[in-house]
Amino acid sequence: MKPRNKFEKAVLEQSKYLRPITKTQSKWAFRECIDHLAYRLPKGRTTCMDCGHSWVMNKHREACTCPHCRAKLQVKGTYERKLQQKQYFTILTTCGEFQVLRMFLLIVGMEKGYKAQTSIIEIGQYWWNMQGRKAVVAIQRVLGHYVDTFSYYSPMAIRNDNEAYQHIAYSPIFPKFKVTDILRRNGFKDNFYGIVPTQLIPALLTDSRVETLLKAGSTDHLRYFLGNRRTFEELWQSYKIAVRNGYDITDISLWSDYVDTLRRLGKDIHNPKYLCPTDLKTRQYKEPRKLKICMAYFLYL
Numbered sequence: 001m002k003p004r005n006k007f008e009k010a011v012l013e014q015s016k017y018l019r020p021i022t023k024t025q026s027k028w029a030f031r032e033c034i035d036h037l038a039y040r041l042p043k044g045r046t047t048c049m050d051c052g053h054s055w056v057m058n059k060h061r062e063a064c065t066c067p068h069c070r071a072k073l074q075v076k077g078t079y080e081r082k083l084q085q086k087q088y089f090t091i092l093t094t095c096g097e098f099q100v101l102r103m104f105l106l107i108v109g110m111e112k113g114y115k116a117q118t119s120i121i122e123i124g125q126y127w128w129n130m131q132g133r134k135a136v137v138a139i140q141r142v143l144g145h146y147v148d149t150f151s152y153y154s155p156m157a158i159r160n161d162n163e164a165y166q167h168i169a170y171s172p173i174f175p176k177f178k179v180t181d182i183l184r185r186n187g188f189k190d191n192f193y194g195i196v197p198t199q200l201i202p203a204l205l206t207d208s209r210v211e212t213l214l215k216a217g218s219t220d221h222l223r224y225f226l227g228n229r230r231t232f233e234e235l236w237q238s239y240k241i242a243v244r245n246g247y248d249i250t251d252i253s254l255w256s257d258y259v260d261t262l263r264r265l266g267k268d269i270h271n272p273k274y275l276c277p278t279d280l281k282t283r284q285y286k287e288p289r290k291l292k293i294c295m296a297y298f299l300y301l
């Protein structure tokens with residue numbers, strides 16, 4: 001797809017300056033993103049599938065260390081001679097003024113007697129400018145049996161975002177991040193707290209509430225709100241009031257259900273008296289939870 005506007009043109013132009021993946025990064029991917037195996041035959045002949053070295057291990061064990069390359073290996077009793085492993089991974093970096101999430105596919109071929117062969121293919125990148133505007137530069141996705149089927153020799157170009165790229169964005173991330181100043185200023189601290197980067201990054205660049213929650217250390221609440229956007233919009237005022245009144249929300253999902261129920265019953269959900277129930281988590285609710293809370297608190301209030 002051709003760039004449709006100035007922003008996409010700038011992204012595509014900048015993408016030519018991305019550096020090749022480093023030795024450290026590819027080593028990390030090999031070490032952390034795939035399984036490391038020792039194939040053991042019934043009589044004890046054992047082969048390290050990382051380096052191809054073989055030795056005799058008399059007793060079967062769950063795990064061992066390769067005497068040649070020192071890799072920690074899971075032992076598998078099998079007659080198989082080879083295997084292939086594939087895993088996506090990502091790298092968080094910057095390029096020009098942009099925050100970039102790069103997506104890669106690691107393919108490792110392992111065969112007895114040989115050192116494992118590694119290849120890494122870049123699938124593409126997510127790009128965000130300082131205002132949180134997004135573009136995707138990637139190879140072409142093709143519709144196939146699997147979500148993640150790509151045309152590996154297609155050029156890196158501006159692409160529409162889709163579930164294939166989104167799926168890959170969830171993959172293991174190289175733990176050393178390069179982050180723009182603006183993202184740092186907004187409170188990013190080298191931790192995604194279980195939130196997918198494609199969700200947290202634009203949110204942190206565009207929504208001051210996200211910055212507030214992150215800086216307050218309320219990362220469980222942040223994760224919940226980003227996964228439940230409608231609740232985020234509807235209950236944010238109530239949430240702020242509860243927090244300002246010193247109320248400790250230990251179960252954000254339970255609390256949200258409860259306040260949502262109050263709202264539907266026409267109660268004033270800006271009144272701290274309602275928003276800060278003292279025994280919300282001590283009561284044992286059974287399904288359907290919503291109805292029980294509703295009844296209990298309707299009577300209680």
Ligand SMILES: [Zn+2]
Pocket residue numbers: 048049050051052053066067068069070071
């Ligand atoms: Zn080895």
Ligand SMILES: [Zn+2]
Pocket residue numbers: 167
């Ligand atoms: Zn998956």
